[in-house]
Amino acid sequence: MASSSLPARDAAQAPLLSAADVARVVDRMAHQLIERAASLAPEGDATGGLRDLVLVGIPTRGAPLARRLAARVEAFSGTAVDVGTVDITLYRDDLRRRGVRALEPTVLPAAGIDDRLVVLVDDVLFSGRSVRAALDALRDLGRPRAVQLAVLVDRGHRELPIRADFVGKNVPTSRTQQVKVRLQETDGADEVLVTGGAA
Amino acid sequence: MTYLIKGAKPYGEDAVDLLLEDGRIAAIGTELAADGAEVVQAAGLVALPGLVDLHTHLREPGREDAETVETGSRAAALGGFTAVHAMANTDPVADTAGVVEQVWRLGQEAGLVDVVPVGAVTVGLEGERLAELGAMADSAARVRVFSDDGHCVSDPALMRRALEYVKAFDGVVAQHAEEPRLTAGAQMHEGDRSASLGLTGWPAAAEEAIIARDVLLAGHVGARLHVCHVSTAGSVEILRWAKSRGVQVTAEVTPHHLLLTDACAETWDPVFKVNPPLRTDADVEALRAGLADGTIDAVGTDHAPHAVEDKESEWAQARPGMLGLEQALSVVVQTMVEPGRLDWRGVADRMSVRPAGIGRLTGHGRPLAVGEPANLLLIDPTARSVVDPAALASRSRNSPYAGRELPGRVVATFLRGSATVLDGKATR
Amino acid sequence: MKRHLLEVADLDRADATLVLDTAAQIDQALAGREVKKLPTLRGRTVVNLFYEDSTRTRISFELAAKRLSADVINFSAKGSSVSKGESLKDTALTLEAMGSDAVVVRHSASGAPHRLANWVRGSVVNAGDGTHEHPTQALLDAYTIRRRLGRLEGVRVAVVGDVLHSRVARSNVGLLHTLGAEVTLVAPPTLLPVGVRSWPAEVSYDLDAVLPKSDVVMMLRVQAERMNASFFPSAREYSRRYGLDAPRMAALPDDAIVMHPGPMNRGMEIAAEVADSVRSTIVEQVANGVSVRMAVLYLLLGGSPQ
Structure with a gap:
C-alpha cells in the first residue's frame, strides 16, 4: 500500500496518472465490473448479477476506491451495489517486522458476503501479501461464491501466486521505486506518482 | 606496632604528626620522628576520633548468611568506626547474659572494632515482660544500652518500668518509636506517594506519638531515654521541646534518613524499604537541622544486612533495612560538612563523642590528645567515588547508595593503636 | 506504546486513545462473526500468572489472547511451585526460559509487576497488583463510557466507595484524567x-450532593471485613450513606450510567434493582474487557520484538 506521507513533489515530475486519468480508469473498471457480474450472474437475475456483487475495499485507499467504483457502477447500470471494507492489519504476516499499526474499520454490508461475488479493491498491487491477508480475513467473515481482485495500479514484483482480475494500469517498476496513489478522500487530490530509483 | 602519622589535620585544623604507641596517642607535634615506627603519610587527610555506632545489626547468631560479627566488624572499621553497638534482635535474641557475652567474645576475636552488645528490653522482644537487664549489665559484655529495636516497647507501663529499672546501673533504653496499632502492614511513609503507589502508609504520627509519650515518662521517672532512628520533622520538634524541659533524652538519626526520601519507593526496589521508612524532603531538612543544632545527638547507622533473597522480591515481602556502616561518614560529609552545617569537630561530636557517652563507653569518643586511647581514623575528604555494593566488606549487598557518588574516603582506622584499616583496606 | 503496561501512567493520551480505538475496531471487525478468532498472535505465548484468585480477569485475558491465536498458559499460584515457596524472581526466570512473549500478572503485592518487568524480556501486563493499579480495568471502563456516552472529554465521573484499598480507583483516576474526564471521589x-x-480528582464525603452532577457513577466493591477494622461502623450505615439504591439513582441526570468493576456486593454498595437497571453497564463492561485486552495484547505484542 502507498504511504500516506509524501515527500515534496518534484515540480518537473509529471504524474503517472492525473486526476482526469484516474477518473477515466475508474470508469473503465466500473464497466468491466458490470460485464463480469453479468457473465457470472445466476439465471433469472434481473440486476445482471449486480445484486450479488460486493465491493470490499482494503484500507486505507482501497476503501474510497471501492466506494467510487460502486458509485460509477450505479451511474452506468442504474443499480446500487453493496460496499464494505475489511481491515487486514490483524491478518498480516509481517507484523513482527513492521511494528504495530492502528486498525481501520471493517464494515460489511448487512446482507453479508455469503454466496456473493466479492471483489476486493486496493490501490496498488505489489507483493500480493496484503491480498493474501485480505483473503484470510474474508474466510473468517463468510463464504463468498467467488472472490476477485481489482487494483488501480499493478506494479509487479509479486511474492505470492496472486493476480488481479481488474487492473486500472499496469506499471513496470523497479523494486526501489515507490508508487504513490493519492486520492481526494484521503490525500486531497487524485493522482498516481512513481518516485525514486530507475524504472 | 608503633605508627607515626605524618601531616594529618586533627578535626580538619592545622596539620601535625601523631605518634601512636602502646595503644595510646604518645605524642602530637610537628616534625615528629620515631625509630622503628611505621610511617603513615597523611598529608591532606583529616584525623577524627574513631566513630561509635549506637545502632548496628550484625545478625550473628542466627543469620550468618547475611552478616557475621567478623564481616560486620570489618565493614565498620572500613567506615572509620572503632566501636559498634550490636542490636539484640538476633536468633536467639540477645536477652540473656549468655547471648550478649557470646556476641561480645565474637567481637573480641574479630578484633576489628569493639563490639558492644545491646540487650533486649523484653524477653524475646515480645514486649511482655522484662528481660534480665541486670544480669546483662553485670556480664562480661557490660551492657548499658537496652533495646527491643525492630519492635517498639509499646506497652506504656512496661516502658516506664524499663526506664526506671536500668537507672540502677546507669543504663539507657533505646526505643524503636513505632506505635504498632498505627503501622499494621505499613510499607512506606504515609503521604502523597504511598497514596499513589497503593502501599500501606506508615504515618509520622506513629513515631511521634511514642516519642512524645516516652519523653514524658522519662521525665516523670527521671530516667535516660534514647530514641533510635528519628525520622520525622515532628519528632525533632518533640525532642527539642523535651530537651528544653530538661528531660534526659538523646536521639540518633541514620545516614539514609539524612539523604534519601520516599521518592525512592517509586522504583519499587525493596533496597529502599526500611523501618522507619524514608520520609519527605521536609523531614530530611528538619533532621539535618536537628543534627546540626544538637537536638539530635548522634548518627546511628541502623546497618541492617539482608540476604539477597530477602530483598529480591516484591516490596511487601522484602525485609526492611539497609546497609550503612561503610558509607555513614560519606553521607554525613555530603549532607552536613559540605553544605557547612557541621564542621569536623561537629562530626566528631555527633559520630564519636556523644554516642560513646550515651553508651557509657569510657575508651571511645575521647579527644585527639596525648595520653588518650589511640582510637582514630584518617579520611580524605576530597576523594569521591561511586558506591559499588559488590565491593563492600559486608556479607550483604543491600546498599541504598549503589551507583551513587559520595564524597570522602576512610584511608586508615586505628583501634587502640593498631591499624584495622590502612590505605583504605582492612588489615585483616 | 511502552513495552509493558504496568500502570496507567505508562499511557499518554495518544496511547490510551489508540488502545480504545483499536478495541473499537476489533469489536466492529468481530461483530456478528461466526469465527471470533484472528491469526494476529499466532506462535506467540502469553502466560497468565495469577497469584490471586480472579476468575473473571483471568478468563477475560485468556479469551483475549486466544481470540488473537496466541498460545495461553495459565499459571496459578495455588498448587504450583509458587505455593512451595518459589520466589517471584525464580518464577520469572522459569517463564523466561520457557520463552513467554508476555506475562499477564495478578498479584496481591503492590508493585509486583514492576519487579517482574526487571526479570523478563517479554512484555508484562499488570492485571491488578495489590492496592496499586489495574490498568486494563480502567481502559475497559473508559471504553465503556465512551461507547455509552460518545465521549470522555468533560465527562463527570463519580468513583464511590473504598478508594483507599482500590486499585481500580487508582487506575481510573489517572486514566480518566489523562483522557479529559473529571473525576470526583x-x-x-x-x-x-x-x-x-x-x-x-475532587473529593467529596457526600454522595447525594455529587450524584446530580455525575454522568457516570462507578461503584467500588466494599469488603465487609473493613467493618471489623473500624473503617465504618456497620454495613447498614455504609449502605445508607454510600450505597446506590433506586431513589439515589433517580437523582442522576437522564443519560447517566452506573458502573461496577465486579464482583458486586448486592445490597451493600449497590442495590439489585440498580445493578439490573438499563443504566447499568456491568455486563457490557465484562464484554468490553475482552476487546480492550485484545487491543492491549495486540499493541504490546503485535509489533516487532524489542
Whole structure:
C-alpha cells in the first residue's frame, strides 16, 4: 500500500496518472465490473448479477476506491451495489517486522458476503501479501461464491501466486521505486506518482 | 606496632604528626620522628576520633548468611568506626547474659572494632515482660544500652518500668518509636506517594506519638531515654521541646534518613524499604537541622544486612533495612560538612563523642590528645567515588547508595593503636 | 506504546486513545462473526500468572489472547511451585526460559509487576497488583463510557466507595484524567488515602450532593471485613450513606450510567434493582474487557520484538 506521507513533489515530475486519468480508469473498471457480474450472474437475475456483487475495499485507499467504483457502477447500470471494507492489519504476516499499526474499520454490508461475488479493491498491487491477508480475513467473515481482485495500479514484483482480475494500469517498476496513489478522500487530490530509483 | 602519622589535620585544623604507641596517642607535634615506627603519610587527610555506632545489626547468631560479627566488624572499621553497638534482635535474641557475652567474645576475636552488645528490653522482644537487664549489665559484655529495636516497647507501663529499672546501673533504653496499632502492614511513609503507589502508609504520627509519650515518662521517672532512628520533622520538634524541659533524652538519626526520601519507593526496589521508612524532603531538612543544632545527638547507622533473597522480591515481602556502616561518614560529609552545617569537630561530636557517652563507653569518643586511647581514623575528604555494593566488606549487598557518588574516603582506622584499616583496606 | 503496561501512567493520551480505538475496531471487525478468532498472535505465548484468585480477569485475558491465536498458559499460584515457596524472581526466570512473549500478572503485592518487568524480556501486563493499579480495568471502563456516552472529554465521573484499598480507583483516576474526564471521589474519609488531595480528582464525603452532577457513577466493591477494622461502623450505615439504591439513582441526570468493576456486593454498595437497571453497564463492561485486552495484547505484542 502507498504511504500516506509524501515527500515534496518534484515540480518537473509529471504524474503517472492525473486526476482526469484516474477518473477515466475508474470508469473503465466500473464497466468491466458490470460485464463480469453479468457473465457470472445466476439465471433469472434481473440486476445482471449486480445484486450479488460486493465491493470490499482494503484500507486505507482501497476503501474510497471501492466506494467510487460502486458509485460509477450505479451511474452506468442504474443499480446500487453493496460496499464494505475489511481491515487486514490483524491478518498480516509481517507484523513482527513492521511494528504495530492502528486498525481501520471493517464494515460489511448487512446482507453479508455469503454466496456473493466479492471483489476486493486496493490501490496498488505489489507483493500480493496484503491480498493474501485480505483473503484470510474474508474466510473468517463468510463464504463468498467467488472472490476477485481489482487494483488501480499493478506494479509487479509479486511474492505470492496472486493476480488481479481488474487492473486500472499496469506499471513496470523497479523494486526501489515507490508508487504513490493519492486520492481526494484521503490525500486531497487524485493522482498516481512513481518516485525514486530507475524504472 | 608503633605508627607515626605524618601531616594529618586533627578535626580538619592545622596539620601535625601523631605518634601512636602502646595503644595510646604518645605524642602530637610537628616534625615528629620515631625509630622503628611505621610511617603513615597523611598529608591532606583529616584525623577524627574513631566513630561509635549506637545502632548496628550484625545478625550473628542466627543469620550468618547475611552478616557475621567478623564481616560486620570489618565493614565498620572500613567506615572509620572503632566501636559498634550490636542490636539484640538476633536468633536467639540477645536477652540473656549468655547471648550478649557470646556476641561480645565474637567481637573480641574479630578484633576489628569493639563490639558492644545491646540487650533486649523484653524477653524475646515480645514486649511482655522484662528481660534480665541486670544480669546483662553485670556480664562480661557490660551492657548499658537496652533495646527491643525492630519492635517498639509499646506497652506504656512496661516502658516506664524499663526506664526506671536500668537507672540502677546507669543504663539507657533505646526505643524503636513505632506505635504498632498505627503501622499494621505499613510499607512506606504515609503521604502523597504511598497514596499513589497503593502501599500501606506508615504515618509520622506513629513515631511521634511514642516519642512524645516516652519523653514524658522519662521525665516523670527521671530516667535516660534514647530514641533510635528519628525520622520525622515532628519528632525533632518533640525532642527539642523535651530537651528544653530538661528531660534526659538523646536521639540518633541514620545516614539514609539524612539523604534519601520516599521518592525512592517509586522504583519499587525493596533496597529502599526500611523501618522507619524514608520520609519527605521536609523531614530530611528538619533532621539535618536537628543534627546540626544538637537536638539530635548522634548518627546511628541502623546497618541492617539482608540476604539477597530477602530483598529480591516484591516490596511487601522484602525485609526492611539497609546497609550503612561503610558509607555513614560519606553521607554525613555530603549532607552536613559540605553544605557547612557541621564542621569536623561537629562530626566528631555527633559520630564519636556523644554516642560513646550515651553508651557509657569510657575508651571511645575521647579527644585527639596525648595520653588518650589511640582510637582514630584518617579520611580524605576530597576523594569521591561511586558506591559499588559488590565491593563492600559486608556479607550483604543491600546498599541504598549503589551507583551513587559520595564524597570522602576512610584511608586508615586505628583501634587502640593498631591499624584495622590502612590505605583504605582492612588489615585483616 | 511502552513495552509493558504496568500502570496507567505508562499511557499518554495518544496511547490510551489508540488502545480504545483499536478495541473499537476489533469489536466492529468481530461483530456478528461466526469465527471470533484472528491469526494476529499466532506462535506467540502469553502466560497468565495469577497469584490471586480472579476468575473473571483471568478468563477475560485468556479469551483475549486466544481470540488473537496466541498460545495461553495459565499459571496459578495455588498448587504450583509458587505455593512451595518459589520466589517471584525464580518464577520469572522459569517463564523466561520457557520463552513467554508476555506475562499477564495478578498479584496481591503492590508493585509486583514492576519487579517482574526487571526479570523478563517479554512484555508484562499488570492485571491488578495489590492496592496499586489495574490498568486494563480502567481502559475497559473508559471504553465503556465512551461507547455509552460518545465521549470522555468533560465527562463527570463519580468513583464511590473504598478508594483507599482500590486499585481500580487508582487506575481510573489517572486514566480518566489523562483522557479529559473529571473525576470526583466519594467515600467516607476513612476509606480515602492520606495524600488523596494530590490526585487529579475532587473529593467529596457526600454522595447525594455529587450524584446530580455525575454522568457516570462507578461503584467500588466494599469488603465487609473493613467493618471489623473500624473503617465504618456497620454495613447498614455504609449502605445508607454510600450505597446506590433506586431513589439515589433517580437523582442522576437522564443519560447517566452506573458502573461496577465486579464482583458486586448486592445490597451493600449497590442495590439489585440498580445493578439490573438499563443504566447499568456491568455486563457490557465484562464484554468490553475482552476487546480492550485484545487491543492491549495486540499493541504490546503485535509489533516487532524489542
